[in-house]
Amino acid sequence: MITIYHNPRCSKSRDACELLAKTYNVANEPVQIIEYLKQPLSVAQLKTLNSMLGCSVRDTLRDTEAAYEELGLSNPGLSDDQLYEAIATHPVLMQRPIVVREGRAVIGRPPERIKALFA
Incomplete structure (x- = not known):
């Protein structure tokens, strides 16, 4: 599949x-x-997907989206869990x-x- x-x-x-x-x-x-965008992934699904990608969660973020700036996601102090939650809530942020x-x-x-x- x-x-x-x-x-x-x-x-x-x-x-x-x-x-x-x-x-x-x-x-x-x-x-x-x-x-x-119609079927957003859960945090758990995003973590599984990210482990298959073999990259950091930041590498899966679209930093050109307005939501990226609005949510302050460029802040290096944000945890991976916070970034996963942002993608789950705003799926447009996913690469x-x-x-x-x-x-x-x-x-x-x-x-x-x-x-x-x-x-």
Whole structure:
């Protein structure tokens, strides 16, 4: 099963879905597309996803969103739990797309990065 955390309004997210369908998913594995703005992830789900990504929670934050500044998320004193809570409450803050396959995940920016899940 391949899972894509997707925002259909994002060109990178749309490109990743297209690359997956036309190039990387040659075995035609089942694909689950989750529009995370409509189905926000819980803090627990975010932590699991982040462990598959193998990066810091800060690396999963979109620092260009207005909510990032409004919530003061650039403050280095904020704990990981506070950052996870901010993403859970304001899912627009989550990087996109995120593609998960076989217990590993990548942020598809640029979309070609998802190739790593098929190597």
